[in-house]
Amino acid sequence: MPKTKIAVTLDEKTVEQVDRLVACRAFPSRSRIIEEAVREKLHRMTRNRLAQECAKLNPASEKALAEEGISQELEEWPEY
Incomplete structure (x- = not known):
């Protein structure tokens, strides 16, 4: 997948933590750790959005809809 360069400004303490992780070879580069952190955050945000x-769904309404569909399906099934 093609990549695009961007500039990121971080506070000094965060940069030090990133550099320590790169130095101990937990990540191959600053870019990789930042890329993975952003990807993970976006993934969590997507799950939270779902x-x-x-949570906005009305459980009683959803159950009624499901049961309505089931009862219609049961009428269509042949007798054994």
Whole structure:
């Protein structure tokens, strides 16, 4: 996948922590640790968004819809 360079400004303490992780070979470069951190954050935000949207659902209404679909399906099944 093609990559794009961007400039990132971080506080000194964060840069020191990043540099320590690179120095102990936990990550091959500053870029890699920042890329992985951003990817992980975006992934968590996506999961949280799904949870937030699910929380908006009305359980009773969803159950009624599900049961309505099941009862219609049962009527279509042949007798054994």
